[in-house]
Amino acid sequence: MSMPTTTIAEDTVAPRRSNALLAGLRAVFLRVGVLPFFLVATLIAFSLVSKEFLALQNLTNVARQSVYLILVSLGQMLALVTGGFDLSVGTAIALTSVVSALAMVTLSHMLSPDMLWLVIVLGCCAGLAAALVIGSINGLGVAVFGVSPFIMTLGVQSVGAGIALFLTGGVPVSGVPYEFGDILGFGRVFDIPVPVLVAIVAAATIWLVMNRTRLGKHIQAVGGNAKAARLSGVNTTKVLFIAYALCALLASVAGLLLTARVGSGETNLGGTIALESIAACVIAGVSLHGGIGRVENVVLGGFFIVLLQNGMNIAQIGSYMQMVLLGSLLVLAVILDQFRYRLLVGER
Amino acid sequence: MMSSVAAPLVEMTGISKEFPGVKALSGVHLKVERGEVHVLFGENGAGKSTLISILSGVFRPTSGAIRIAGDEVSFHSVHDAAKAGIGTVFQEFSLVPTLPVFENLYLGRELMRGPLTDRRAMLAGAQRLFAELDFDIDVTRPASSLSRAQQQMVEIAKAFLSNARVLILDEPTASLTERETERLFSFIGKAAASGVGIIYISHRIQEFQKIADRISILRDGRLIATVPARETSERVLIELMTGRAVDQVYPKIARRADGPVIMTLEGLRTAGVHGASLEVRAGEVLGCAGLVGSGKSRIWRAAMGLQPLQSGRITLKGRDVTGAATRALLNDGVFFLPSDRKSEGLQMTATARGNIELSLLDRADVAGPLGFVRPRRSRALTDAIGDKVGIARPAMDRAVSKLSGGNQQKVLFGKGFGDDRDVYIFDEPTVGVDMGTRMALYQLIKDIAEAGKAVVVISSDLPEVMNLSHRLLVFAKGRIAAELSGSAIDEENVLKHFFAETEGSA
Numbered sequence: 136m137s138m139p140t141t142t143i144a145e146d147t148v149a150p151r152r153s154n155a156l157l158a159g160l161r162a163v164f165l166r167v168g169v170l171p172f173f174l175v176a177t178l179i180a181f182s183l184v185s186k187e188f189l190a191l192q193n194l195t196n197v198a199r200q201s202v203y204l205i206l207v208s209l210g211q212m213l214a215l216v217t218g219g220f221d222l223s224v225g226t227a228i229a230l231t232s233v234v235s236a237l238a239m240v241t242l243s244h245m246l247s248p249d250m251l252w253l254v255i256v257l258g259c260c261a262g263l264a265a266a267l268v269i270g271s272i273n274g275l276g277v278a279v280f281g282v283s284p285f286i287m288t289l290g291v292q293s294v295g296a297g298i299a300l301f302l303t304g305g306v307p308v309s310g311v312p313y314e315f316g317d318i319l320g321f322g323r324v325f326d327i328p329v330p331v332l333v334a335i336v337a338a339a340t341i342w343l344v345m346n347r348t349r350l351g352k353h354i355q356a357v358g359g360n361a362k363a364a365r366l367s368g369v370n371t372t373k374v375l376f377i378a379y380a381l382c383a384l385l386a387s388v389a390g391l392l393l394t395a396r397v398g399s400g401e402t403n404l405g406g407t408i409a410l411e412s413i414a415a416c417v418i419a420g421v422s423l424h425g426g427i428g429r430v431e432n433v434v435l436g437g438f439f440i441v442l443l444q445n446g447m448n449i450a451q452i453g454s455y456m457q458m459v460l461l462g463s464l465l466v467l468a469v470i471l472d473q474f475r476y477r478l479l480v481g482e483r
Numbered sequence: 484m485m486s487s488v489a490a491p492l493v494e495m496t497g498i499s500k501e502f503p504g505v506k507a508l509s510g511v512h513l514k515v516e517r518g519e520v521h522v523l524f525g526e527n528g529a530g531k532s533t534l535i536s537i538l539s540g541v542f543r544p545t546s547g548a549i550r551i552a553g554d555e556v557s558f559h560s561v562h563d564a565a566k567a568g569i570g571t572v573f574q575e576f577s578l579v580p581t582l583p584v585f586e587n588l589y590l591g592r593e594l595m596r597g598p599l600t601d602r603r604a605m606l607a608g609a610q611r612l613f614a615e616l617d618f619d620i621d622v623t624r625p626a627s628s629l630s631r632a633q634q635q636m637v638e639i640a641k642a643f644l645s646n647a648r649v650l651i652l653d654e655p656t657a658s659l660t661e662r663e664t665e666r667l668f669s670f671i672g673k674a675a676a677s678g679v680g681i682i683y684i685s686h687r688i689q690e691f692q693k694i695a696d697r698i699s700i701l702r703d704g705r706l707i708a709t710v711p712a713r714e715t716s717e718r719v720l721i722e723l724m725t726g727r728a729v730d731q732v733y734p735k736i737a738r739r740a741d742g743p744v745i746m747t748l749e750g751l752r753t754a755g756v757h758g759a760s761l762e763v764r765a766g767e768v769l770g771c772a773g774l775v776g777s778g779k780s781r782i783w784r785a786a787m788g789l790q791p792l793q794s795g796r797i798t799l800k801g802r803d804v805t806g807a808a809t810r811a812l813l814n815d816g817v818f819f820l821p822s823d824r825k826s827e828g829l830q831m832t833a834t835a836r837g838n839i840e841l842s843l844l845d846r847a848d849v850a851g852p853l854g855f856v857r858p859r860r861s862r863a864l865t866d867a868i869g870d871k872v873g874i875a876r877p878a879m880d881r882a883v884s885k886l887s888g889g890n891q892q893k894v895l896f897g898k899g900f901g902d903d904r905d906v907y908i909f910d911e912p913t914v915g916v917d918m919g920t921r922m923a924l925y926q927l928i929k930d931i932a933e934a935g936k937a938v939v940v941i942s943s944d945l946p947e948v949m950n951l952s953h954r955l956l957v958f959a960k961g962r963i964a965a966e967l968s969g970s971a972i973d974e975e976n977v978l979k980h981f982f983a984e985t986e987g988s989a
Contacts, residue, residue: 347599352582356590359579366541366577367641368562368591426581479581479627 165478168420169471170432173464174439181446188449197445198438202334203389204411205437208419209341210385211412212433213378216345218358218425219277219284221379224386224412225405226295227266231390233299235262236308236400243312255315262394263387269295270383271376278375292409299402308400319395330392334434337385342430354378358425407458414465415440417472424476490553492517492680493538493649498547500533505887507533511547511706513699515649515680520671522691522712523684525701525724528888528915531684532574534701535651538682539571540564551649562591570647572638574654574684580627585609587626588641612640616670631776632659639667643674650674651682656690661982668694686724686944688717689974702726703917721946725918732922733950734929739766745937746817746906751795753785757961758795763906763937768928770952770972771941774981779958780822780910780941787812787819787908800905814845818899822911822941828895831884835874835894838883839865842901864901872897873923889920896927907931908939913947925951949977957981 163171181188207224214221239258246254269291276287322329345351353374356364365371386405393404419436421428440461447457493515500508508530515521523531536542538549540558549556551567558564561571578587588609594601609622618636626634635655642650652671656664671694675681685691691698695712700723707723725732742765749760756778763769773779784790786797788809797805799815813819821827829838840861843849849861869879872893883891892913899907912928913921928951932938942948949955955972957965957980964980 343599347602349593349595349600352586352590352593352600355582356579359581360577363577363579364590366561366571366573367587368560368565422581426579479625 164471164475166420167432168418168475169468170419170436170439173418173468174435174442177439177443177446181450184446184450188446193445193449194442197442199328199331200445201438201441202330203393204408204415204441205334205434206337206389206392207386207405207408208412208415208433208437209337209430210382211409212416212421212428212430213341213354213385214284214382215413215416215421215423216354216358216425216428217375217378218361219375219379220288220413220423221273221284221382221386222288222409223269223273223292223295224382225408226292226299227269227383227386228390228393228405228408229299229402230265230269230295231262231387232394232404233302233308233400233402234265235259235391235394236311237302238262239312239315240308240310243310251312251314255312255318258311258315259391262391263384266383266387266390267380270380273383274376274379277379278372296402303400303402305402307402309398311394311398311400313398316395316398319392320398321396330396333388333392337388338430338434341385345428345430350374350377355426355428358427360426410461410465411440412437414461414468417465417468420472420475422472422476423469424472427476427479490550491515492519492552493682494550494553495534495538496548496550498534498537498549499545500530500537500542501545503885506704508537508544508704511701511704513706514709515682517678517680518675519696520675520681520683520694522695522698523682523701524686524688524691524698524720526686526918526921528703528917529701529724530704531701532653533704535571535653535682535684538564538649539569539573539651565592565645565647568646568648569651570642570645570649571651572635572642572653572655578626578634578637581625583623583625584620584629584637585622587637588612588622588644592645608644609640612644616640616643617666632663635659636663639670643670647679649680649682651684653684654686655683656685656687664690688720689978692717700724727918732918732925733947734925736768736929736932736951736953738768738932738953739764739935742766742935742937745800747796747798748782748786749796749798751782751785751797752793753781753790753795754793755781755961756785759958759961759963761956761963763939765905765937766932766935767953768932768938768940768951770948770955771939771958772943772945772948772955772977772981773958773964775943777958777981778961779956782958783819783908783910783939783941787817816903816905818904818907820895820899820907820909820912822914824891824895824914829883829891832882834880835869835883835886835890835897836862836865836879838894839868839897839901842898846902868897868900871900872927887917889916892916892920892924896924904936906937906939908941910941911943912940913942913944945974945977949974 178189187193211221211224235258238261239254242254242257273288273291276282277284319329324332345354353364353369356367356369357371357374361371390404394400415436416428416433417423418439419432421433444457447460491514493513495511495513498508498511511530511534513534523534525531533542537544540561540563543558556567558567579590582590585606589605594604594608606622613620613622618640620629620633620636626637629637639655655667659667671681671683683691683695692712697709698712698715698720699709700707700720702724722728744762745765746763747761751759755776759778759782771779781790785792788807792806795805796803799812799817804812804815825831843861843864844856849857849864851857865879866876869876874890874893874897878886878890883894886894909928913924916924928938928940940948940951949972952972953969955967955977956963957967957977959981967976
């Protein structure tokens with residue numbers, strides 16, 4: 136710095152500024168993950184393709200459609216933060232749909248028409264209970280028997296799908312009370328669609344659980360370092376079990392809303408949701424290594440996936456190609472997560 | 484509670500613990516009074532950690548009884564023990580890296596306000612505790628962002644938080660600087676004065692002689708003696724620990740006068756190492772000492788291609804091998820013995836023979852011209868290696884996981900004798916093995932060095948690395964702080980350099 140000529144000064148300022156920008160981007164990447172980058176890229180790319188994309192109408196639509204994925208992603212996040220994941224969320228949805236529809240149809244034959252509400256409530260409870268069984272089996276396998284979450288939930292996914300198909304013979308369960316769809320599928324409270332309201336309540340609850348309850352802290356601790364958690368007196372078995380049970384329950388709520396929307400019990404409602412929910416979480420910065428995940432970001436992550444699908448639809452990208460893109464995006468996000476985790480925890 | 488005044492604070496009687504294939508403890512007695520600093524002294528694998536794991540509820544004893552202030556207790560978990568007033572700072576860090584410091588402190592005993600955690604109260608409590616302990620750490624930082632010494636301080640704070648009646652510290656100073664150690668000792672003094680019983684595990688004699696009241700010595704799972712600290716000399720302690728006169732443990736290794744340079748590392752930088760250069764010579768034992776995290780091990784891991792190299796040059800037998808793959812280096816005559824045999828060294832479910840055989844598969848006489856292994860040849864060779872390192876024949880065909888730590892380490896050594904090598908790098912060569920095995924392994928190291936090979940010994944065990952080395956490098960803060968040779972290698976000299984350039988890093 137002994138030659139303070141103007142040219143040298145200019146030369147050093149420019150890189151310094153870009154360094155500051157890089158450092159800023161790095162900080163965002165470490166804090167939040169890849170989501171902001173993906174979101175900006177998507178918004179720019181599709182708004183170039185079509186003017187409708189950024190229209191308020193379209194964005195509210197995306198928000199409404201993303202409710203189901205957000206609910207499932209919240210559950211998926213719980214499993215991911217413990218250091219595992221749940222591939223059977225689709226099955227939980229299918230089983231919820233089939234069981235709740237069957238229960239409603241059966242009960243409405245048995246009970247008088249003026250007990251319609253009881254039919255709907257009991258039907259919902261039956262659906263939730265079915266999913267809870269799925270979640271408990273997952274939890275039992277992972278927490279008590281130490282089966283790897285991959286194998287456990289993959290197996291249960293097949294079991295649940297098989298049961299749902301067996302119960303229905305593969306035919307949609309029709310005859311669900313009209314009011315069920317009217318309220319949970321299309322109803323509004325204070326002019327807010329009921330599904331959106333449900334998602335808001337669920338997100339707020341999970342936020343509270345993760346940030347302000349013992350359970351939430353223990354879920355994070357188990358995923359961050361299970362041994363340390365155990366040495367600190369955390370009942371890791373119980374925590375893991377609850378995480379998987381809650382994951383299935385949240386998927387089940389999504390299943391009820393979807394059933395209400397389509398008006399019948401369907402076995403194929405949760406087809407690709409396992410992949411989508413994991414993608415939503417990982418893109419939202421939930422680490423596959425466990426211990427890291429923020430509810431706000433996951434909500435945005437679910438929104439992002441649906442936004443992307445919406446954009447691809449507008450851009451007239453075929454559904455086959457969409458599968459290719461979504462899968463690639465997930466893998467890319469995981470690679471970047473690997474990188475981020477090393478920066479965060481790895482070397483000191 | 485009348486009896487509790489007279490009864491000792493902790494009384495462990497006849498404690499035995501068996502793990503599959505290993506008897507870790509047999510019939511150990513330990514008594515700790517209120518306000519006493521009681522040191523547990525012994526080698527790696529002597530049973531110190533097992534004993535305190537039992538007291539802190541990690542393991543349950545196979546037999547024996549524990550009384551706390553006269554009441555017999557039986558702990559099923561760490562939580563149980565903590566409730567009975569036993570606070571433990573484990574040697575392995577038990578912090579959750581992704582959680583902030585104050586949440587780590589309160590993990591498992593969160594302060595609640597109704598159904599929700601009381602974040603503000605925990606934050607305030609953590610800050611108050613750290614102020615009291617004079618630890619200068621921002622309690623909202625995630626644990627992963629702390630240095631090892633800071634993590635250690637959090638661990639200690641965690642034990643203090645539970646108002647423990649008994650405080651167990653397992654090698655607490657292993658990663659602390661001198662100043663931090665001083666501070667820790669002043670707490671220990673304060674805590675003892677307030678009536679807390681302290682169990683302090685260490686093998687640094689100079690250090691604990693400042694604070695200890697009594698010392699219990701363990702060897703091979705047995706209590707050898709409990710002696711008053713003030714009247715017992717260092718020499719006596721070492722002889723009690725090893726069961727032998729000091730000069731019998733470490734063999735005299737003849738040094739080749741002017742062995743040629745076989746391997747060099749120049750200006751090597753990697754995570755945790757900030758530029759270090761060294762030479763390895765044939766017929767000489769080069770020691771690497773230093774604290775955990777000083778870079779003594781990581782420099783070799785980087786040279787071996789086990790962690791990314793940032794810059795520097797590595798030569799082997801005069802050729803540049805910078806950035807070569809681990810496999811290439813192994814084929815080129817380097818043997819590397821990793822410090823963690825369970826996770827990096829051995830196939831735990833395979834047999835001892837199977838593990839050793841892996842190192843033979845590249846030999847032409849074993850693999851044959853078509854690449855098919857010749858079983859008889861392989862068997863003969865593995866038997867010969869087993870004999871050389873001292874593994875009994877029946878043990879050769881047992882799963883490594885079923886063998887004792889000592890035999891496992893012998894298997895790991897055996898993998899170095901499959902082929903002729905020029906450089907032998909031993910990272911913690913005798914960690915967690917009994918005295919007998921230790922001496923056998925030292926003999927092997929002696930044989931290798933005297934056969935004209937280059938030997939590198941990286942060790943946290945100071946007497947070991949001091950007594951084996953012809954030339955000793957002391958690492959501190961990722962640099963080589965000193966190179967000592969021959970008679971200049973003494974404990975005072977080495978320890979002085981341990982803390983080089985570490986002013987005020989906490």
